Amino acid sequence: MPPRNKRNKPENRTKTKLHSADGRRGILLGAGLALALAAAWFGWQAFPKAPEIRNVLLISIDTCRADRLSCYGYSSKTTPNIDAIAAEGTLFRNAYTPVPMTLPAHCSMLTGTIPPYHGIHDNAQYGFGETTLADLLKARGFYTGAIVSVMILDRRYGLDQGFDTYQDTMPATPKEKTDKERKGGDTTRLALDFLDRNREKPFFLFLHYYDPHTPYEPPEPFASQFQGKPYEGEIAFVDSCIGQVIAKLKELGLYDSTLLVIASDHGEMLGEHGEMFHTFFVYQAAVRVVLVMKLPGQKQGRVVEEPVGLVDIVPTICGLLKAQPPRTIQGVDLTPRLKGGKTARANRDFYCESLTPTKLGGNSLLGLVQGNWKYIQTTRPELYDLEKDPGEETNLASSRADMAASLQSRLKSLLEKEVRSRSGGKSAELDSTALANLAALGYVRGSVVEDFTFSQDKEDPKDLIGYQTDANKVQNLIHFEKYAEAKRLCDKMLKEKPKLANTYNLLGTIALAEKDPAAAEGKFRKALELNPQDDKARLGLARALLAQGKRDGAIEELTKSLEINPLNAEAHSFLGQTFLEKGDRQKALAHWADSLRLDPNQPETLDLAAKALLERGQPDLALQHWESQLRLQPENAQAMSRVALLKSNPQYPKLINFPEALALARESCEITGYKDLPCLYALATALAKSARLPEASEIATQALKLAEEAGDTALAANIKDLLEFCKRNQPGKQNQD
Numbered sequence: 039m040p041p042r043n044k045r046n047k048p049e050n051r052t053k054t055k056l057h058s059a060d061g062r063r064g065i066l067l068g069a070g071l072a073l074a075l076a077a078a079w080f081g082w083q084a085f086p087k088a089p090e091i092r093n094v095l096l097i098s099i100d101t102c103r104a105d106r107l108s109c110y111g112y113s114s115k116t117t118p119n120i121d122a123i124a125a126e127g128t129l130f131r132n133a134y135t136p137v138p139m140t141l142p143a144h145c146s147m148l149t150g151t152i153p154p155y156h157g158i159h160d161n162a163q164y165g166f167g168e169t170t171l172a173d174l175l176k177a178r179g180f181y182t183g184a185i186v187s188v189m190i191l192d193r194r195y196g197l198d199q200g201f202d203t204y205q206d207t208m209p210a211t212p213k214e215k216t217d218k219e220r221k222g223g224d225t226t227r228l229a230l231d232f233l234d235r236n237r238e239k240p241f242f243l244f245l246h247y248y249d250p251h252t253p254y255e256p257p258e259p260f261a262s263q264f265q266g267k268p269y270e271g272e273i274a275f276v277d278s279c280i281g282q283v284i285a286k287l288k289e290l291g292l293y294d295s296t297l298l299v300i301a302s303d304h305g306e307m308l309g310e311h312g313e314m315f316h317t318f319f320v321y322q323a324a325v326r327v328v329l330v331m332k333l334p335g336q337k338q339g340r341v342v343e344e345p346v347g348l349v350d351i352v353p354t355i356c357g358l359l360k361a362q363p364p365r366t367i368q369g370v371d372l373t374p375r376l377k378g379g380k381t382a383r384a385n386r387d388f389y390c391e392s393l394t395p396t397k398l399g400g401n402s403l404l405g406l407v408q409g410n411w412k413y414i415q416t417t418r419p420e421l422y423d424l425e426k427d428p429g430e431e432t433n434l435a436s437s438r439a440d441m442a443a444s445l446q447s448r449l450k451s452l453l454e455k456e457v458r459s460r461s462g463g464k465s466a467e468l469d470s471t472a473l474a475n476l477a478a479l480g481y482v483r484g485s486v487v488e489d490f491t492f493s494q495d496k497e498d499p500k501d502l503i504g505y506q507t508d509a510n511k512v513q514n515l516i517h518f519e520k521y522a523e524a525k526r527l528c529d530k531m532l533k534e535k536p537k538l539a540n541t542y543n544l545l546g547t548i549a550l551a552e553k554d555p556a557a558a559e560g561k562f563r564k565a566l567e568l569n570p571q572d573d574k575a576r577l578g579l580a581r582a583l584l585a586q587g588k589r590d591g592a593i594e595e596l597t598k599s600l601e602i603n604p605l606n607a608e609a610h611s612f613l614g615q616t617f618l619e620k621g622d623r624q625k626a627l628a629h630w631a632d633s634l635r636l637d638p639n640q641p642e643t644l645d646l647a648a649k650a651l652l653e654r655g656q657p658d659l660a661l662q663h664w665e666s667q668l669r670l671q672p673e674n675a676q677a678m679s680r681v682a683l684l685k686s687n688p689q690y691p692k693l694i695n696f697p698e699a700l701a702l703a704r705e706s707c708e709i710t711g712y713k714d715l716p717c718l719y720a721l722a723t724a725l726a727k728s729a730r731l732p733e734a735s736e737i738a739t740q741a742l743k744l745a746e747e748a749g750d751t752a753l754a755a756n757i758k759d760l761l762e763f764c765k766r767n768q769p770g771k772q773n774q775d
Contacts, residue, residue, distance in 0.1 A: 127332025150367030172200030194639030
């Protein structure tokens, strides 16, 4: 039998099969590798590297509850445009504001710090001076602009820091020089203009909408579409405005190079826990906010469930731009979550507060959210399991005392670390119109107290909410001059809370409005009996005394007010006015200087000081004050006319600037419809000094008629002199434009 072929040996046959299998596997592996490489190549082609961030657009929606947006689960389609952005970007389902109030919330949004650090706890406070997002982006070459829609974000409070342009002048209304807010349509038009003008350069635009704030008055068609739900209609209206801005970005080819951030500063209670609006409580309806971010080129939407905060916006934008954020911020960089990564930081604590109850002598509300737990420190502490009890109806502070104690300890540690050494925010100097507008917006005037002591001796805010609601109603009634109704409600408040000084302050304010300073004096004195440290009551008393000609008494009360609060710019300003009425211009100027040092953003005080300086023969300083007033009020026609007169007066040769004087005077007349006497006189003077004598004569003749009708003999004499100058210097042929 012939020997078998070696290759036919059983063991060799096995090897042959193995080799054959290896070969096939190699072919398959090779093919697989080729397919993988091809897939990777096609994937790279389909999903190229994300575009770099060229522009940053931060949109803030005031007073917007997250659960009223359809992308957050609301039953009606309220926000199709924001929904579309969220579908491509990242929606943070549980985002928190540190404070349910416009000014302090925006201070946190633009700095990444909480109120105990930046020191602003209330509207109408100034003293803000932290590094803002605008500062950081401007340093990186961005052109920075802001468009805000309410007087509460006026530059006087410091939020204009770092912005190249800050549009805060509210539109004119038929009854007042300016309105308290800008409607969404006007805000949008300004935004579209900003985008058109700045399309060629990297920009940061902070765009603020105020419409969802009370009163809820959505325009058509949203009023009809959301009949019976005007708050939701306002949100839908703002969404449509945002849609126009997004459409403009796409039209200009900027959409895919712009980082979009949409947030709300706080929510709205809408009657939950007895609060109709916001500022008082720190329940979820007020502190859970909207936060949506979309990276340039991002198309795949994500939803993040873990808690985040408004304080995370600054560090996140810095992280995306590879910029170093300030070390002082309390927020964290959410970039990993935007790119589908893991949590930014586990077991984070989110702080929230309301010091509003301290205006009424009540306790602070100091909150801490960790995961699904929320703790509120006050007279009767509160603890809620947000997962099981999102409406915060069952207080577990007693049954889960261990958890309450743990969160209280963490809250104490946080405050010990973050509360800065400061004497508290200072109340800003507000004119009568600004005060009335603040009241009309639903804010009780007064100073909050920075109380982080965890005292349980003061009244619980839960027992004060009824009074707070009534006080808001009284403020509104005063604004609309319904004084009899306001007094009836104050009587009810006195019966319920007889020891609250605030009611007597309201009654004193009503008496002043009714031109009854004697009655006002009695009300403010009663307020001071209840609270001798109430510097606002002393200011009210001083006004009542001054209205009765009791200047020495007014000065005494203002001096006492400054002993209580030496940083009160308003008291210094009022003292200046009081000394001026006594004929002591030197002391008046000294107090105005102190007032402006504490708060340089006071248009009315600047105007008063400028007039006094001019009368003292210091036109250069007067000009500086009026120019500062114009920076704060760019459309103030009276300030324009005064600057124009100084810059066209031969008595002040160092100040002469005829072209600028003429431009300002003409603009002042355009603003006032050529019907304001001082503006017409300024224009006639500037035209005459610019050798445009026929025009000067025409305007001066118009001004003379108004002066004679008004009985202003002194100005009429000046205008006659000007007309004589024009007649005397009239050449045969005039230079024309």
